[in-house]
Every structure is written in structure tokens, then in C-alpha cells.
Amino acid sequence: GAVVSQHPSWVICKSGTSVKIECRSLDFQATTMFWYRQFPKQSLMLMATSNEGSKATYEQGVEKDKFLINHASLTLSTLTVTSAHPEDSSFYICSATMGKRNQPQHFGDGTRLSIL
Amino acid sequence: LAKTTQPISMDSYEGQEVNITCSHNNIATNDYITWYQQFPSQGPRFIIQGYKTKVTNEVASLFIPADRKSSTLSLPRVSLSDTAVYYCLVGDYNQGGKLIFGQGTELSVKP
Numbered sequence: 001g002a003v004v005s006q007h008p009s010w011v012i013c014k015s016g017t018s019v020k021i022e023c024r025s026l027d028f029q030a031t032t033m034f035w036y037r038q039f040p041k042q043s044l045m046l047m048a049t050s051n052e053g054s055k056a057t058y059e060q061g062v063e064k065d066k067f068l069i070n071h072a073s074l075t076l077s078t079l080t081v082t083s084a085h086p087e088d089s090s091f092y093i094c095s096a097t098m099g100k101r102n103q104p105q106h107f108g109d110g111t112r113l114s115i116l
Numbered sequence: 117l118a119k120t121t122q123p124i125s126m127d128s129y130e131g132q133e134v135n136i137t138c139s140h141n142n143i144a145t146n147d148y149i150t151w152y153q154q155f156p157s158q159g160p161r162f163i164i165q166g167y168k169t170k171v172t173n174e175v176a177s178l179f180i181p182a183d184r185k186s187s188t189l190s191l192p193r194v195s196l197s198d199t200a201v202y203y204c205l206v207g208d209y210n211q212g213g214k215l216i217f218g219q220g221t222e223l224s225v226k227p
């Protein structure tokens with residue numbers, strides 16, 4: 001149980017294009033989803049918290065116009081990297097939680113984004 | 117949010133028991149302690165979670181002293197496939213509390 005699916009697993013695109021990453025909770029309803037970014041040999045950095053039906057809350061230093069987050073349903077959140085540039089290349093990971101006490105976050109397998 | 121401190125790296129050999137300790141001096145009353153394992157190019161995988169005393173599942177044990185200012189993840193008889201980064205996190209999951217990842221512990225298991 002508690003499976004989180006992330007798609008695509010990797011993407012390569014040209015500078016200036018926009019890329020959408022999907023995060024789905026397959027067997028539970030996720031009231032809250034989180035988006036992280038991870039650079040090589042570094043820890044996960046929280047980018048934003050996404051609650052179903054409301055605007056995402058971004059961490060300090062994360063550009064909300066660059067990283068658009070939509071949490072349209074209890075099982076789907078999307079992250080769109082707009083006008084991507086090489087410095088946006090990274091490993092993006094989502095997680096989902098039922099938002100109850102004693103219910104941990106469950107993570108997707110990440111999306112490797114490479115901007116040429 | 118409570119900050120966590122772990123050793124940056126640890127080495128072990130196959131078949132040994134590995135204990136990774138995490139300090140979280142500012143843990144709040146409602147916070148749970150959760151450990152994750154991460155392999156390269158994969159998302160973190162939930163290992164174990166606890167609030168106090170001892171918790172055991174099929175892969176690990178978690179020891180939490182009475183003051184809850186630290187916790188120890190115990191991996192019995194590690195194998196080469198346990199080579200990974202282990203993260204200790206502290207947070208309140210009530211209403212979807214966010215987690216802040218520390219640097220984690222890079223465990224290397226040798227034959």
C-alpha cells in the first residue's frame with residue numbers, strides 16, 4: 001500500500017521549453033503533496049507544499065512563477081517547470097501524505113530533468 | 117521544525133548490525149520520528165517510524181529514549197544492498213506537516 005507514482009522518470013528538453021511532472025497517489029487519497037529538488041550528492045530540498053484545491057505554499061527562495069504547482073485532486077499533483085534553463089536541471093521528487101497523525105510521507109521515484 | 121543531526125557516513129561489513137543515531141534536541145511534543153532510505157536516482161523509501169520507546173518491523177528497529185532528543189535506527193545483519201543514504205526526520209504529520217531533510221548518513225556496506 002501507499003504507492004506514489006511519478007511521471008516521467010526522466011526527461012531531456014531544450015532550453016526555454018516548459019516541462020510538466022505528474023505525481024499520483026495510487027492507493028490512497030493524499031490531502032497534501034510535497035515537491036522536492038535534489039542535486040547530486042546533496043540532500044532533498046523542499047520546494048513547496050501542495051494541498052488539494054488550494055494554492056501551493058512555496059519555500060523561501062523558490063520562484064512560484066518558475067515552478068507552477070497544481071493539486072487538482074486528492075490523487076494528483078503536477079509540477080510545471082516553465083521556460084526551463086540548464087540551471088533547472090535536477091532530480092525532482094514528490095511525496096504524498098494522508099495528512100493524519102502517524103501517517104508518514106510516501107515518495108515517488110523521482111524525475112531526472114536535463115535541460116540542454 | 118526540529119533540526120536533526122546525523123553522522124555523515126558510516127562503514128560496515130556484511131552480516132554486522134548497524135546502528136545510526138540521530139540527534140533532535142528541539143523535538144516537539146507532537147512530532148514523530150521517521151527514517152527513510154534512499155538509493156541513487158530513486159525517491160526515499162520509508163523504513164520505520166516511532167514516537168517513543170522501541171518500534172520494530174521486518175527490516176529495522178527504532179530506539180527512542182524517554183526524553184526523545186535522539187533516536188537510533190538499528191539494521192540487523194546488513195547486506196551489500198543496504199548501502200544507501202539514511203535520513204532521520206522529525207515532524208508532525210497532523211494535517212500534513214512538512215519535513216526538512218538533513219544531510220543524512222551515507223552507509224557503505226563492504227563484503
